[in-house]
C-alpha cells in the first residue's frame with residue numbers, strides 16, 4: 001500500500017515536471033480561417049505578380065503589403081486553416097512565406113448553398129475556442145450563423161484592397177493574442 005503511494009507520488013511529480021497538468025488547463029489555440037483572393041491576393045496595376053508554381057498548376061499571386069509578416073504571425077499564434085477556392089493549392093503561399101503546409105477546409109454546398117459555411121459548421125460548430133474568419137465577403141447565411149456564436153468573429157476585407165493592419169489588429173484583439181510586430 002505504502003509502495004503504491006510512493007509510485008502514485010512519483011507519477012504525479014513526473015506529470016508536473018512534464019507539464020501534463022498544465023496542458024489540461026491550458027486554453028486551446030484560437031483558430032484562424034483564411035481566404036486568399038481579396039484578402040492576401042489582390043491584383044494591382046503596376047505590381048508584378050509572384051509566380052508560385054510552374055506548369056498546369058501555376059498560380060499567380062499578388063501579395064498585399066502585410067502578407068509576409070502577417071502569415072508568420074498568424075502561424076505563430078493561431079491554428080490556421082485555408083478557407084479558399086484555392087483549396088490545398090493555397091499551400092504554395094505557405095511555402096512562399098517559408099511556413100509549413102496547413103489543412104484546407106472543404107465541403108459540399110449543402111443545405112445552405114454555401115460550401116465555406118458548411119465546411120466551418122462541420123469542423124467548428126462544437127468548438128468553444130475563439131474562431132476568426134477573414135474573408136472579402138460571406139453569404140447572409142454565414143453572417144447569421146456566425147452572428148449567433150459569440151466565440152466567432154468575422155473580419156471583412158475590401159476585395160480591392162485586401163488585408164490591412166486594422167484587420168490584423170481586430171483579429172489579435174478578438175483572439176487575445178499579441179499584436180503583429182510589423183518590424184519583424
Ligand SMILES: [Mg+2]
Pocket residue numbers: 035036037038039135136
Ligand atoms: Mg475571396
